[in-house]
Amino acid sequence: MDTQTWIYLAVGGSxxxxxxxxxxxxxxxxxxxxxxxxxxxxxxxxxxxAADWMSAASFISMxxxxxxxxxxxxPYLMGWTGGFVLLALLLAPYLRKYGSFTxxxxxxxxxxxxxxxxxxxxxxxxxxxxxxxxxxxxVGVAFGRFLEVEFETxxxxxxxxxxxxxxxxxxxxxxxxxxxxxxxxxxxxTVPAVFISIQLxxxxxxxxxxxxxxxxxxxxxxxxKLNTVITDLGFDRFTDPEHSTVNIFLLTLSLMxxxxxxxxxxxxFFTVRKVTDARKSVGWALVFIxxxxxxxxxxxxxARLNLMQTVQTxxxxxxxxxxxxEQRPQWFKTWEGTGLLGFEDKNGDGxxxxxxDKNPEFQATANEMGWQGNEMTTVDRDIMVLANPEIAQLPxxxxxxxxxxxxxxxxxxxxxxxxxxxxxxxxxxLKSMLRPNIxxxxxxMAGRIAMVGAILVAGYLGINPPGFAAEVVALAFGLxxxxxxxxxxxxxxxxxxxxxxxxxGMLAGLVATxxxxxxxxxxxxxxxxxLFPDSADAWLFGIQPESFGxxxxxxxxxxAYAVSRVTAPPPPEIEQMVENxxxxxxxxxx
Numbered sequence: 001m002d003t004q005t006w007i008y009l010a011v012g013g014s015x016x017x018x019x020x021x022x023x024x025x026x027x028x029x030x031x032x033x034x035x036x037x038x039x040x041x042x043x044x045x046x047x048x049x050a051a052d053w054m055s056a057a058s059f060i061s062m063x064x065x066x067x068x069x070x071x072x073x074x075p076y077l078m079g080w081t082g083g084f085v086l087l088a089l090l091l092a093p094y095l096r097k098y099g100s101f102t103x104x105x106x107x108x109x110x111x112x113x114x115x116x117x118x119x120x121x122x123x124x125x126x127x128x129x130x131x132x133x134x135x136x137x138x139v140g141v142a143f144g145r146f147l148e149v150e151f152e153t154x155x156x157x158x159x160x161x162x163x164x165x166x167x168x169x170x171x172x173x174x175x176x177x178x179x180x181x182x183x184x185x186x187x188x189x190t191v192p193a194v195f196i197s198i199q200l201x202x203x204x205x206x207x208x209x210x211x212x213x214x215x216x217x218x219x220x221x222x223x224x225k226l227n228t229v230i231t232d233l234g235f236d237r238f239t240d241p242e243h244s245t246v247n248i249f250l251l252t253l254s255l256m257x258x259x260x261x262x263x264x265x266x267x268x269f270f271t272v273r274k275v276t277d278a279r280k281s282v283g284w285a286l287v288f289i290x291x292x293x294x295x296x297x298x299x300x301x302x303a304r305l306n307l308m309q310t311v312q313t314x315x316x317x318x319x320x321x322x323x324x325x326e327q328r329p330q331w332f333k334t335w336e337g338t339g340l341l342g343f344e345d346k347n348g349d350g351x352x353x354x355x356x357d358k359n360p361e362f363q364a365t366a367n368e369m370g371w372q373g374n375e376m377t378t379v380d381r382d383i384m385v386l387a388n389p390e391i392a393q394l395p396x397x398x399x400x401x402x403x404x405x406x407x408x409x410x411x412x413x414x415x416x417x418x419x420x421x422x423x424x425x426x427x428x429x430l431k432s433m434l435r436p437n438i439x440x441x442x443x444x445m446a447g448r449i450a451m452v453g454a455i456l457v458a459g460y461l462g463i464n465p466p467g468f469a470a471e472v473v474a475l476a477f478g479l480x481x482x483x484x485x486x487x488x489x490x491x492x493x494x495x496x497x498x499x500x501x502x503x504x505g506m507l508a509g510l511v512a513t514x515x516x517x518x519x520x521x522x523x524x525x526x527x528x529x530x531l532f533p534d535s536a537d538a539w540l541f542g543i544q545p546e547s548f549g550x551x552x553x554x555x556x557x558x559x560a561y562a563v564s565r566v567t568a569p570p571p572p573e574i575e576q577m578v579e580n581x582x583x584x585x586x587x588x589x590x
Contacts, residue, residue, distance in 0.1 A: 003396040010403055018165050021177045022164060022168045025175075027171070034171055035171055036174075037172060038271060050284075051181045052265060052268055053084075054409055055138065057134050057413075059292070063299040063388075064382050067307075070236075070238035070239060071242075072243055075255060077293055079251065079253070084259060084260075086259070087259065087265070092266070092269040092278045093275045095488070096275050097275045103263040104120040104424055105432065111487075112571065119503055120484065120506065123480075124421070127477075129458070136155055137462050139157075139407075139414065140154040140158065150339075156459065158459075158462075162414055162415050165177050167448050167455075170448075174419055175271060181408035182408075185292075189292050190291065192394055193206040195392065196392045201213065201215050209298055210223070222305070223239055229308045229309065234365075243536075247542065247544055247547050250547035250548070254548070258485070261488060264417045267419075268281070303384045311352050322353055331391060341376075341383065343376060344375055419451065421450070422447050426447035427443065482513040482556055487502045490502070490557075495574075496565075497564050497570070501561065506556065508560075512551070516548045520533070
């Protein structure tokens, strides 16, 4: 059976599974639509949370970032896992104890203000829409490659699949679909990694293989081999830091508190029966997530080594050591068809020269060999995980498994984000403020209509993304970190924090972060509308936009504290409610 047939079977079979689950778990009430009926067990919820969390950015893009950034991608690993510790210790159990359906509902009631609720809705939508851009980009990459269609067509197919199971099932359908998606994606990520680790190092565990010697008997460590291969072609060493310590610290912190403030992750802890289950869910989610996150560095390093050695097959300078374009492997041709891999024969020799033509020191060597620029004109980082098994020439069924996993990862988080957006509109905006007398049936219909609108917006932005999936996601984390995390934290641990402080803090954090991002990334990410170039020498104090969420959170805390101290304290019943949230057994149902 050929590879494409395997792919159709794996992807088609997984779709069928998701659709069956969505039909069986169809939401019949608003409680099932928003919080899956509130009866999900901690292990199942941990698995669903892991799938919700491990998006296209984690499955598809993170290893791609590691492959090309090396050490400099480490904040993504530390920030995205460390954020779950903050979530477990500081937010999840307390928010579950409060018992509301959504994050804006908690903020609106804790700060006794519909204005605060509205600002929270705006913050949630801005962060979630930015996040979903990265997911739809991943959807397009995965579908485009494996169904052999254009990237834009891939996004449209993904929109259709999400529409069926998310609109039908709401949180209930999404939860059980995500459990299936986690199982698919974790096997899809780890099985090829095991094969490739054995190929390169003889060690089946990729985590150990990354620090082992090559299997060719040379005694050279894998990372040393990779450093040699890429530096010989003018690239930076894989294991050396490039960004400043301040940037790495701020990016890690931004991703951590952004993780703890992401509304689509937080609402997962509203689906369990009791507070202790919320804590257990976080623990299980961390275990399930760690399986992928500890494997990703090995996948990134091994993918980069395999890619470089496929194009540069021998000593630099030997003409036959550069891959003959006419003899390029099938995976190369397939990815060229998606537009995510590109070649231009600049010197007309019919062979591929892949090197860093921006390195002035290597440029002199390249000129001597008749090379006239890097001929791999497009190497999209987001393809590395998906192309890795093909580059390593693994069996067809393994390639098909990765296809199903990539699709599962992209769809699982997109569904969770879309539900968070639709819940904010139908429950917090419509039911709580605009039409409080709306029937449950009407609210359920409004939720489904809001989700359809969110899918259309997400699809458009996915087709016109501002960057690589993981980079866009990093911006979303910055927005969540600067707007929602501080107000949630202060809402639980500060009885003195009042509505004026919360509103001012959210607005200040959000505006500061959005403004900083737009200055360097362009207004609404439209190319050419940025005021300054997105480069280290132009950044304020050398802080990149992806790291600014931590600064935005600091602005939020300072403004909220200052405003709350010059305005009236919260009513006594609110102070008592905050006290009750933290006291075991003193459950207050909102």
